Amino acid sequence: xxxxxxxxxxxxxxxxxxxxxxxxxxxxxxxxxxxxxxxxxxxxxxxxxxxxxxxxxxxxxxxxxxxxxxxxxxxxxxxxxxxxxxxxxxxxxxxxxxxxxxxxxxxxxxxxxxxxxxxxxxxxxxxxxxxxxxxxxxxxxxxxxxxxxxxxxxxxxxxxxxxxxxxxxxxxxxxxxxxxxxxxxxxxxxxxxxxxxxxxxxxxxxxxxxxxxxxxxxxxxxxxxxxxxxxxxxxxxxxxxxxxxx
Amino acid sequence: xxxxxxxxxxxxxxxxxxxxxxxxxxxxxxxxxxxxxxxxxxxxxxxxxxxxxxxxxxxxxxxxxxxxxxxxxxxxxxxxxxxxxxxxxxxxxxxxxxxxxxxxxxxxxxxxxxxxxxxxxxxxxxxxxxxxxxxxxxxxxxxxxxxxxxxxxxxxxxxxxxxxxxxxxxxxxxxxxxxxxxxxxxxxxxxxxxxxxxxxxxxxxxxxxxxxxxxxxxxxxxxxxxxxxxxxxxxxxxxxxxxxxxxxxxxxxxxxxxxxxxxxxxxxxxxxxxxxxxxxxxxxxxxxxxxxxxxxxxxx
Ligand SMILES: Nc1ncnc2c1ncn2[C@@H]1O[C@H](COP(=O)(O)OP(=O)(O)O)[C@@H](O)[C@H]1O
Ligand SMILES: [Mg+2]
Numbered sequence: 001x002x003x004x005x006x007x008x009x010x011x012x013x014x015x016x017x018x019x020x021x022x023x024x025x026x027x028x029x030x031x032x033x034x035x036x037x038x039x040x041x042x043x044x045x046x047x048x049x050x051x052x053x054x055x056x057x058x059x060x061x062x063x064x065x066x067x068x069x070x071x072x073x074x075x076x077x078x079x080x081x082x083x084x085x086x087x088x089x090x091x092x093x094x095x096x097x098x099x100x101x102x103x104x105x106x107x108x109x110x111x112x113x114x115x116x117x118x119x120x121x122x123x124x125x126x127x128x129x130x131x132x133x134x135x136x137x138x139x140x141x142x143x144x145x146x147x148x149x150x151x152x153x154x155x156x157x158x159x160x161x162x163x164x165x166x167x168x169x170x171x172x173x174x175x176x177x178x179x180x181x182x183x184x185x186x187x188x189x190x191x192x193x194x195x196x197x198x199x200x201x202x203x204x205x206x207x208x209x210x211x212x213x214x215x216x217x218x219x220x221x222x223x224x225x226x227x228x229x230x231x232x233x234x235x236x237x238x239x240x241x242x243x244x245x246x
Numbered sequence: 247x248x249x250x251x252x253x254x255x256x257x258x259x260x261x262x263x264x265x266x267x268x269x270x271x272x273x274x275x276x277x278x279x280x281x282x283x284x285x286x287x288x289x290x291x292x293x294x295x296x297x298x299x300x301x302x303x304x305x306x307x308x309x310x311x312x313x314x315x316x317x318x319x320x321x322x323x324x325x326x327x328x329x330x331x332x333x334x335x336x337x338x339x340x341x342x343x344x345x346x347x348x349x350x351x352x353x354x355x356x357x358x359x360x361x362x363x364x365x366x367x368x369x370x371x372x373x374x375x376x377x378x379x380x381x382x383x384x385x386x387x388x389x390x391x392x393x394x395x396x397x398x399x400x401x402x403x404x405x406x407x408x409x410x411x412x413x414x415x416x417x418x419x420x421x422x423x424x425x426x427x428x429x430x431x432x433x434x435x436x437x438x439x440x441x442x443x444x445x446x447x448x449x450x451x452x453x454x455x456x457x458x459x460x461x462x463x464x465x466x467x468x469x470x471x472x473x474x475x476x477x478x479x480x481x482x483x484x485x486x487x488x489x490x491x492x493x494x495x496x497x498x499x500x501x502x503x504x505x506x507x508x509x510x511x512x513x514x515x516x517x518x519x520x521x522x523x524x525x526x527x528x529x530x531x532x533x534x535x536x537x538x539x540x541x542x543x544x545x546x
Pocket of ligand 1: 262263264265283285287289
């Protein structure tokens with residue numbers, strides 16, 4: 001346990017030493033909320049959105065964005081670089097299993113995602129009065145499902161790409177369409193019907209929907225939860241099958 | 247006491263047979279060299295010993311255990327040919343982290359001083375020179391206070407001075423009781439450091455001896471030239487089985503022969519109370535032995 005804590009702490013330090021990645025994970029989602037919240041019309045209830053405000057939606061989208069940054073952008077690049085550089089191989093010669101390093105990385109990513117999400121929620125609440133409905137357990141559930149689904153994809157990408165650079169590229173290529181379906185450019189509520197149907201089956205579309213439902217007091221719908229679990233099972237299994245240590 | 251035993255090791259990657267048939271044993275406290283040209287199968291051999299690769303055939307015992315036995319990780323330190331660290335991890339952080347992996351770690355501060363890394367403790371890995379990275383890698387192999395250290399291409403990438411310093415360090419480590427397996431393609435390194443050597447070529451052991459034994463075992467000619475302090479009868483020299491020919495160059499004598507030629511010549515001279523001035527030996531080197539064993543130069 002001491003070793004795990006030390007590995008996790010080391011990973012946190014290393015993460016913070018990559019200022020661009022750290023900024024995008026920790027602050028960019030909040031910055032997005034602040035920018036959109038500064039537009040007066042986005043703070044007005046909208047009939048198109050069933051009486052919700054644009055900013056209400058974007059707080060949930062910013063949480064999905066946080067998870068996309070961590071799981072899809074950063075994870076594949078970092079893990080694949082570790083393998084490419086032989087960091088995992090070196091660890092395999094010590095009493096500490098490389099699995100422990102992967103665990104420490106996931107712990108670090110989890111902490112970063114939680115910190116960023118907390119900041120998004122706090123700023124949303126304090127600056128723009130976006131409230132988490134009373135159903136906090138539902139929010140936690142939606143958050144965990146989305147995190148697990150996207151991380152499974154990120155780890156699978158890390159497993160199959162040949163290098164850290166390739167991991168970075170594939171992550172970026174996946175990031176934009178996945179975030180599109182999460183509503184980063186057009187919130188799901190104003191997407192055409194057909195795009196909504198498609199979005200329901202994408203990991204971040206399903207995740208954003210589940211987060212939004214939890215924030216408005218409900219529970220994640222069965223379809224979104226099933227879709228996210230499906231991603232966890234399918235990509236988790238594929239990642240475990242194809243992961244190479246060197 | 248035998249600490250590593252390799253019997254008929256075999257390992258292929260798909261159609262490439264990296265190791266065909268390798269057997270040797272390593273005794274406690276020695277520096278055992280594995281010498282061979284690129285692609286000979288040296289790395290595959292030591293990675294199998296380190297438990298990183300599963301052999302296709304043969305048996306390996308390390309300290310009486312199977313290489314896959316995780317308890318061996320406490321006792322065996324490995325410096326891999328290809329392994330790095332995260333770019334932004336500093337030397338101090340790397341050493342401190344890796345020291346925490348072991349039940350009885352070595353004093354990493356002393357280790358960095360010996361390795362000349364004392365000034366670099368706050369430097370991130372990416373900013374180290376090739377030689378410094380290599381020395382950090384050696385430090386990490388020794389940090390657990392291992393009984394056995396396996397070092398693959400120890401001094402590749404080091405400048406000549408750093409190389410000599412590293413040799414001194416390795417001798418010091420051996421003197422502290424650590425058994426060392428050293429993979430190298432540097433003759434000078436093998437000659438200087440190794441008690442015994444396995445010469446590997448195309449996945450097979452082609453010779454297994456001390457460096458001196460390998461050189462002496464060759465049937466190539468050696469030449470000794472000197473100026474005697476008094477006349478020498480050629481027949482006295484020619485009587486020795488090691489001597490093949492005696493050639494006169496004015497006041498100088500050149501003796502051509504094989505085996506332990508120097509000993510033969512000097513004992514003849516000593517018996518006749520003759521002193522050899524300007525003695526020069528054109529001795530075969532490990533390089534020559536290597537070429538003879540493998541049919542090619544190690545530098546290819
Ligand atoms: N992971 C691998 N996959 C396929 N071939 C390999 C792999 N590692 C080594 N080889 C091949 O096996 C042979 C022996 O390699 P290696 O053990 O690295 O030799 P050395 O360390 O003596 O240079 C070489 O022909 C090399 O190309
Ligand atoms: Mg090698």
